[in-house]
Structures are given as structure tokens and as C-alpha cells.
Amino acid sequence: MSKILPPSIQSLIEEFAKLPGIGPKTAGRLTFFLLTKPQKDINAFGEAVLSLKEGLVNCEKCFNISQKSPCEICSDERRDLTKIMVVEESLDVLALSKTNFNGLYHVLGGAISPIDGIGPDNLRIKELLDKLKKDTTSEKTKKIEEVILATDPSLEGEATAMYISKQIEKNGFEVNVTRIARGLPVGSDLEYADEITLSRALEGRNKY
């Protein structure tokens, strides 16, 4: 295969194949698609890759990826400063920003996963607790009233949510800790749902 492919094509196929969810076949298809495009379009893509991290910082408050610190969200005074949404990754902030949630975020930087060697100390859990501590004593900033645990509904995400809620309890912070609902995705088919999701949907049922 490498014999008949020019090295520049081979090397882009290999780079594409490093991306998640892209196998060698798709990588080839993407590369040959780009080959049919004018150099101008290829340059736009290549330069967008190269300058991806230019001027990006982690917000000092919520740790979301941003152009400035504090980020747009943390420096927006119209937001509800009494609610803080705890997520694993910056990508989760992007997804949640399409809902009508109007509070603040706290990006942990992952989830507890002993298999991958990620413990509570590798995440920004201490920073979250510091935030709750600070806000209960300071008079200037609004008191945080609710911590919404929006980690993934996976084994790791659930463990992380449980760990954080226990830490908040242990430290005696007066704050409501909530967890996003687990249930049937909107538009899905009940018959295809797995039994854990169905059980969760039943447990979380509410008055109609």
C-alpha cells in the first residue's frame, strides 16, 4: 500500500487515522476528498489546524478553554451566579450552552478512572470546593446555592459525581447538590432502551 501511495498522501492518511472514530478507510476517503479540492481550501483547513491553540487559555475561574481569563461566561454579569454546573470537559460546556441553563460552569478536566490512573487529585475538584468555601464567606460574590453535577452518566462520571457530593457533604457546605436526570433520550424508542436506563427512568419519574 505504501509503495503505490505518494508519501504526502500516506502521511495525511496516517494523521487522519489518529483521530477518534476515524479508521484507515475513512482516513483514505478524507484524504482523497481533500485532493479534489483547490489548494486554497486545503490551506484554509491546514492553517485552521495549525492555529488551533493560538491565544487559547484555560479560564482561571471555570477552567473552560477560552480566549481570555476570566472567560466570556464567567465575566458575564447577567448570568445566574448562584448556580454552578460541574462538567468533565470543555466540549460538555459547548453542548450545555445550547440549553437554557444560565449559570456558571466548572470544568473538571475528566472523570475519576482508576484504570487510566486518574484519581480525584488529577481533577479540579479541590478548585470546586475552594469556590464553595470562598463564596460562603465572602460578602462580595453571590453565594452559590446549587451545584449541578453534569458529569457523564457513565461508570466514571457517576463515580466522580458521587465523590464530589460526598466531599461537599464532608466539608459541611450549605449548598444544594443535584444530578442531571438519567432516563430515556427524547425521540428514542422505549423498546430499544437498556434495562439500566429504563430503571433510572422509572426511579426518576415525576408527576404528570
Added chain:
Amino acid sequence: MSKILPPSIQSLIEEFAKLPGIGPKTAGRLTFFLLTKPQKDINAFGEAVLSLKEGLVNCEKCFNISQKSPCEICSDERRDLTKIMVVEESLDVLALSKTNFNGLYHVLGGAISPIDGIGPDNLRIKELLDKLKKDTTSEKTKKIEEVILATDPSLEGEATAMYISKQIEKNGFEVNVTRIARGLPVGSDLEYADEITLSRALEGRNKY
């Protein structure tokens, strides 16, 4: 969405989303995946994109994308010069190179598709016919004995194969024209096959 995303992230998401089979959600996931990588890896990817077309030419004989003209395949004297495999795209040559086919290729540059405004004159069909003409008169090059039509088994690919076979007949070239078999993919389930594929598999049945 664009408000909370830094422009460099937004712009790479948009570039990824231009690629075939990549929607906005996947584009976001790929971009945020790259964000977690060191700048060295990001540079390797970006530079592979930018230099994709560097030093690439279309082979003057088979029109496959290559580093030199004639390409590696056309200038390989150990190949069977009596067989020529007609394909739509360079990517098809890559796929077929994994088989034990050892003849030459001819890349058409697409398939006849009136909807997309692609007629026979937009493809390298004339060049194929010239090749057959040249080879029957010259004494130096080996005579082409078989033209294998390996266009896609799609509406456009079938129309292109039929058009080429008629042109070869019309010009009275003494050459065997064959078409790659259509049937059940190896490893597939008969019950899931569509009826056209099943009919083709029956038509093309051979002695066991």
C-alpha cells in the same frame, strides 16, 4: 454557540464539518480531541494537510495521482501489460492494489452523471480509447487483451461501464471487455442483502 467558542476552535470545527461524513457534532469532537494533544502533534497534522499536494502529478498514462509520471505502476515492467483496469478514482486504485491484480490501471476521473453535469467528455474515456488504438498498431508495446471495467456498481458506474463497452465495440477494437462481478460481499449475511444484489448474485453464479 459561536459566542462562547473561541474563533480558532470555531473555525477548525467548520473546516472539519466540510469533510464528507463529518457532521457538526463529530467536527466538534475531533477539534476538542486535537486540543488535548501537544502542539507538536497538531503541527504534524496541520503540515500534512498543507503539503498534501506537494510534488503530486497525474500520471500521463493512467492518470492516477503520483509523485512521478509515468507513475510507479505504469513504469513497472514486471506488470502484466495486456490487462487494463478502468476505475473511477485514484482511491479505487488504492483499494484494488490490495488484490492480486497485476495489470495496469486507467483512472477516468469520475463517472457519467447527468445530474452533476458530468458527461462522457468530462471523463478520460477518449484517452482510454486512444490507448487501445495505439496498442493495436504499435509493435513496441504489448497488445492490450482485456479491459476490466471496475467502475462502481452504482447507477453512474454501470452507465459509465456500459458507455465504454459500447464505444470499444463501435470502434471495433479487438479486446475482451469484462466487468467486475456484482454479488454478495464476502462475510455478509444473505438475509440482509437487497434484492438487486441477490438477483445479480444469482445471475453471476458459477460452477461449484
